[in-house]
Amino acid sequence: MDMPSARQAIASNKDAWDQSAHLHTTTDTWNALRNSVSDPGFSCLDPTLTGLLQDIGVAGKDVVQLCCNNGRETLSLFGLGARTAVGVDQSQGFLQQARELAALSPHEAQFIESDIHQLPQALQARFDIALVTIGVLGWMPDVALFMHHVASTLKPGGTLVMYETHPFL
Template structure:
């Protein structure tokens, strides 16, 4: 399978799965939350990182913005112009609905990050959060596209799942024994709807492809894209699906997520 075919398959899977992300408890929390002008869905780690790097008054782009909840949360932190990019039109429809409910101004662009229209950017800040990198078959190509959106002197913030966590299956009979190699020989293939809340819809879903990238691959690709890494901090808390919270607060604690910031110097 080519990279383009994998990307197209994942777009179809996300468009199909969007129906399962609207109307559930998390959607209702967002609808109620964005009625408050100060509401943000960022946790303490993301908030502190973004405030430390400075987003107030800055132009910001989120790559892989899903339903726009974090784009709208950037506005609560005082960001200036905000653009969210995602290749799923179905999720961007939800983003525009949340934006209308919130009264906050944000723009949304439906596009493959690797094939953006002319004139997008540059931005002072770029944001990538949980569950973006593993949908990308070629990290160097992805980060070169991301770097192209950042103005000289601008910064990239990544808040992602730690690759070590990809070795464990929370639904396995023994969830604490590694089930997946840290050095996979191909993508994970799934034919289930993509959900965050632990639900398992029984509908037939398009096949999707999940690429487990090692931390060294991530760092090398960022450097290869011409960005200077300023900070890498690993954390013991979970920032992905609820099933993975069982790996928190263990006597021998895994790193469960990380924050990385990088700067475009030229």
């Protein structure tokens, strides 16, 4: 990416998420999440996304969630039978929470700190399914470029699952 303003926007966005992260751990929602994530069948996915993922078939698949925030959705993928689940986010603050939840979960998720535009080589062409959920597209300076990086994580013939609102919202 050679647009300084885009790089600046990405860095500012990371700072904002990091600065707000601790606020989320003082909520009832966080405490409820901590209590429920130890259930092997834990899922916070709503019926629409659950149905979509069931139709596609997550069981036995390697799945990556791009911009996973606190990892609650990444960990939910095991409830649908994912073989492996990897979450990627650039916010260190939220990834700390993801690792805290993962430590309470009986499943072995991996969480990687990275800007989506600088994904490590180890994530290239590795997954059957790439998942992007609500609240991601609106942060991307260039949606086509974002999609290029998302696609780079998929094995040939892999599936992108996007469950988003319109970025203008």
